[in-house]
Amino acid sequence: MAKKPEQTKAYRELRQSMMESLEARGMVEAAYTDKVREYMNFWIQLKQLEEDVAQRGVCVLDEKRGMMVENRSISLAVQVSRQMLAIYTALGFKDDGQGRGGEDDEL
Numbered sequence: 001m002a003k004k005p006e007q008t009k010a011y012r013e014l015r016q017s018m019m020e021s022l023e024a025r026g027m028v029e030a031a032y033t034d035k036v037r038e039y040m041n042f043w044i045q046l047k048q049l050e051e052d053v054a055q056r057g058v059c060v061l062d063e064k065r066g067m068m069v070e071n072r073s074i075s076l077a078v079q080v081s082r083q084m085l086a087i088y089t090a091l092g093f094k095d096d097g098q099g100r101g102g103e104d105d106e107l
Contacts, residue, residue: 005047006040015040018091025092032091039087042080049077 005011018036022028052073059068088094 005044011040011043014043018093021093022091027092035087035091039084039091042084042087046077046080046084049073049080053077 015036018039019033022032022036050073053071056071056073058071058074060071061067062069
């Protein structure tokens with residue numbers, strides 16, 4: 001039997017990394033740690049949606065209509081990913097901005 005996502009090393013490492021970053025910035029209040037919990041819950045959902053797509057494929061049979069349709073897990077994964085990005089940004093995490101044409105770029 002496969003491990004639940006929250007029991008994996010990847011889950012533990014990601015959560016620990018986020019918590020350490022918040023602690024380093026003095027953001028240890030419940031409001032911030034609760035957002036990490038929420039982010040990690042979305043992370044679990046995203047892993048489950050990805051697993052569904054891996055198992056059933058991009059298209060699935062709609063038994064009522066008798067035809068192939070898009071696997072709903074694909075659009076749900078996009079929505080979950082967007083929410084994760086919003087939480088990630090709200091917590092002050094961001095990428096390093098390389099390759100996006102920042103203000104310091106020379107002409």
